[in-house]
Amino acid sequence: KGGISGFMKPVESEHDPFITGHSSNSISAAYGIYKAKRLSGENGSSIAVIGDGALTGGMAYEALNNVGAGKNNFIVVLNDNKMSISRNVGALSRSLTKMRNKPKYHYFKFAFSKFLLKIPFIGGFLNSFVFSIKESFKNLIYKNNFFSSLGFNYLGSVDGHNTEALESLFKIAQTYNRPTVVHVITTKGKGYTYAENSPKNYHGVSPFDIDEGAMSNAGLNFSEVVGNTLCELAKNDSSICAVTAAMTAGTGLSNFEKNYKNRFFDVGIAEQHAVTFCAGLAKGGMKPYFAVYSSFLQRAVDQIIHDCAIEGLPVRLLVDRAGIVGEDGETHQGVFDISLLTAIPGVEIFSPCNYLELEYQIKKSAGATCVTAIRYPRGSQSPKIVDFDYKSDYCKIGKNNKTVLVTYGRLFSNALEAQTDADFDIIKLNKVYPFTNELLCELSKYERILVFEETLKNGGISEHLSSCLFGKGFNGKFEIHAIDNKFVPAASVSSSLEENKLDTESMIRSIKCQN
Structure with missing residues (x-):
C-alpha cells in the first residue's frame, strides 16, 4: 500500500504515458496519441512498444491493420523475447537482414526513391515498379512478410541490448513517412542468470533469495x-x-x-x-x-x-x-x-x-x-477449516437468531471468526447465483440481513438479493457491505479488506451496530 505500482501508471511518472496492466493495447493507445498530436498541430513521431507475447492478442492486429492503412510517421517497436515470433531462415536471409540494418543502405534507398520520383512523367511509375520488384524478391527469400503486407516498413531484427545499433535504426525509422516496425531481439531477465535460464518463473515474483535465485514455496494454492x-x-x-x-x-x-x-x-x-x-x-x-x-x-x-x-x-x-x-x-x-x-x-x-x-x-x-x-481467490485457503454442507445450494450456521450475515467465498472464514464475538446466524452461499426459492424463503424469516461480499456493490449479489427479497414482500432491515463503485488500489489483501470494511472486525462492528 502506498508503494510503486508494478505496472505503468501516469500519476507516478511522466514517462508512463498510459496505464498498461492489461496486454496488447499499446499500439492502439499510441496511435490515438499520435493522431491527437496531429490534430493539435504538433509534429514528431509516436512510438508504441509491444512484446511478442502481447502480439498474440487480437487487439494488436486490429491496431496494426488500422495504422498500416495510412501514411504516418508511426513506429512500432516489437520487443521479441524469442518466444512467439517465427524466425526467418537461410544464409541469404541473414545476409539481407544484415544489409538492411546498415544505415547506408536505408539512406541510399530513401535517396534513390526521391531521385526516381523527380523524373518527369514516368518517375512515379518507375519508383513503384522498382519497389514492387524489390518486395517480390524479398518475399521469395523471407519466410513471411507479415508486417509489410499490412503497409509497414520492416527494420530488423536488431540486438535490443546494443544501444548503438538501436539508435541507428531509430534514426532511420524517423526518416520514413510510413508506419515502421522495428524488430528488437532481447533476452528476458538479461543480466540475471537465474531469470535468463527460467524466464517464465521470473515473469512475476514474490520475495526471493537474489544470490541463490530461490523462491519461497508458499505451499498448495x-x-x-x-x-x-x-x-x-x-x-x-x-x-x-x-x-x-x-x-x-x-x-x-x-x-x-x-x-x-x-x-x-x-x-x-x-x-x-x-x-x-x-x-x-x-x-x-x-x-x-x-x-x-x-x-x-x-x-x-x-x-x-x-x-x-x-x-x-x-x-x-x-x-x-x-x-x-x-x-x-x-x-x-x-x-x-x-x-x-x-x-x-x-x-x-x-x-x-x-x-x-x-x-x-x-x-x-x-x-x-x-x-x-x-x-476462487488468489493464494491459499484459510487455515481455519470447519465442516459445513458444501454440497447444497447454501448452508446455515447458527441458532435461528433474528440477524443473519450472508456471504460467500473467502469471506466465509471471516464471518465464522466474527461469530465467536457476536450473536448472529451465517448463511453461506455455495451457489452464489441465481437464487433458489428455498434460499429466499429462509432469508425472509430474519428481521435483519447483512450481506458481505468481496465485489462491487453495483450489480453485486447484495443488490440482486435485496431486489428479490423486497419483491417478495420482505419488510426487515437489509444492509449491503461491499466495495463502493471505485477502483481498488494496490495493497495487501488484508489491508484492502480492512479498508473496504470487509474484515472480521468490521463484521463484528456492523453486527453490533443496531442503527
Missing part, C-alpha cells in the same frame, strides 16, 4: 487444486479439455499440459477466442474448462453472451484471482466478474471457500448443462 482436479477428471473422462490464455502456470495447468497434451489448449492472449473456442468444443461434445483470471475474463463478456449463453452451451469458466488480489492493483482486481456474469441469463455462479469445496464444484460441473462460473 487454489490454482494448483484446480489443475490437480482437472487431471483427476481427465484420467477417467476423455472429453475433459483445459483451455488457458497464455497463463498455463499461473492458472495451475502445467501438469494437465504435461499429462494430457492433446486436450490442453493455450490459445495465447486471446480471451475472446478462448471462450468461443470452448463453445465450439462444447458443441462438439467435449467438456471444456477455461481457466482465466477474473480481470482478464472481462475481455470476453460478449462471447460468453452470444456464443455460450444464448447457444445454451455448457462452457465452464474457472475464474481465478476472484475478489481482491492485492499488490497488482487496479488493473488486476477481480471485483467485476459478479456484476458482469449475473447480468447474463442462464449463467450459474459458484464461489468455493476452500479446496474441498472447489474440488467438489469442479467435479460436479462436469455434468453442467449451462454456462458455469466457479470463482
Whole structure:
C-alpha cells in the first residue's frame, strides 16, 4: 500500500504515458496519441512498444491493420523475447537482414526513391515498379512478410541490448513517412542468470533469495487444486479439455499440459477466442474448462453472451484471482466478474471457500448443462477449516437468531471468526447465483440481513438479493457491505479488506451496530 505500482501508471511518472496492466493495447493507445498530436498541430513521431507475447492478442492486429492503412510517421517497436515470433531462415536471409540494418543502405534507398520520383512523367511509375520488384524478391527469400503486407516498413531484427545499433535504426525509422516496425531481439531477465535460464518463473515474483535465485514455496494454492482436479477428471473422462490464455502456470495447468497434451489448449492472449473456442468444443461434445483470471475474463463478456449463453452451451469458466488480489492493483482486481456474469441469463455462479469445496464444484460441473462460473481467490485457503454442507445450494450456521450475515467465498472464514464475538446466524452461499426459492424463503424469516461480499456493490449479489427479497414482500432491515463503485488500489489483501470494511472486525462492528 502506498508503494510503486508494478505496472505503468501516469500519476507516478511522466514517462508512463498510459496505464498498461492489461496486454496488447499499446499500439492502439499510441496511435490515438499520435493522431491527437496531429490534430493539435504538433509534429514528431509516436512510438508504441509491444512484446511478442502481447502480439498474440487480437487487439494488436486490429491496431496494426488500422495504422498500416495510412501514411504516418508511426513506429512500432516489437520487443521479441524469442518466444512467439517465427524466425526467418537461410544464409541469404541473414545476409539481407544484415544489409538492411546498415544505415547506408536505408539512406541510399530513401535517396534513390526521391531521385526516381523527380523524373518527369514516368518517375512515379518507375519508383513503384522498382519497389514492387524489390518486395517480390524479398518475399521469395523471407519466410513471411507479415508486417509489410499490412503497409509497414520492416527494420530488423536488431540486438535490443546494443544501444548503438538501436539508435541507428531509430534514426532511420524517423526518416520514413510510413508506419515502421522495428524488430528488437532481447533476452528476458538479461543480466540475471537465474531469470535468463527460467524466464517464465521470473515473469512475476514474490520475495526471493537474489544470490541463490530461490523462491519461497508458499505451499498448495487454489490454482494448483484446480489443475490437480482437472487431471483427476481427465484420467477417467476423455472429453475433459483445459483451455488457458497464455497463463498455463499461473492458472495451475502445467501438469494437465504435461499429462494430457492433446486436450490442453493455450490459445495465447486471446480471451475472446478462448471462450468461443470452448463453445465450439462444447458443441462438439467435449467438456471444456477455461481457466482465466477474473480481470482478464472481462475481455470476453460478449462471447460468453452470444456464443455460450444464448447457444445454451455448457462452457465452464474457472475464474481465478476472484475478489481482491492485492499488490497488482487496479488493473488486476477481480471485483467485476459478479456484476458482469449475473447480468447474463442462464449463467450459474459458484464461489468455493476452500479446496474441498472447489474440488467438489469442479467435479460436479462436469455434468453442467449451462454456462458455469466457479470463482476462487488468489493464494491459499484459510487455515481455519470447519465442516459445513458444501454440497447444497447454501448452508446455515447458527441458532435461528433474528440477524443473519450472508456471504460467500473467502469471506466465509471471516464471518465464522466474527461469530465467536457476536450473536448472529451465517448463511453461506455455495451457489452464489441465481437464487433458489428455498434460499429466499429462509432469508425472509430474519428481521435483519447483512450481506458481505468481496465485489462491487453495483450489480453485486447484495443488490440482486435485496431486489428479490423486497419483491417478495420482505419488510426487515437489509444492509449491503461491499466495495463502493471505485477502483481498488494496490495493497495487501488484508489491508484492502480492512479498508473496504470487509474484515472480521468490521463484521463484528456492523453486527453490533443496531442503527
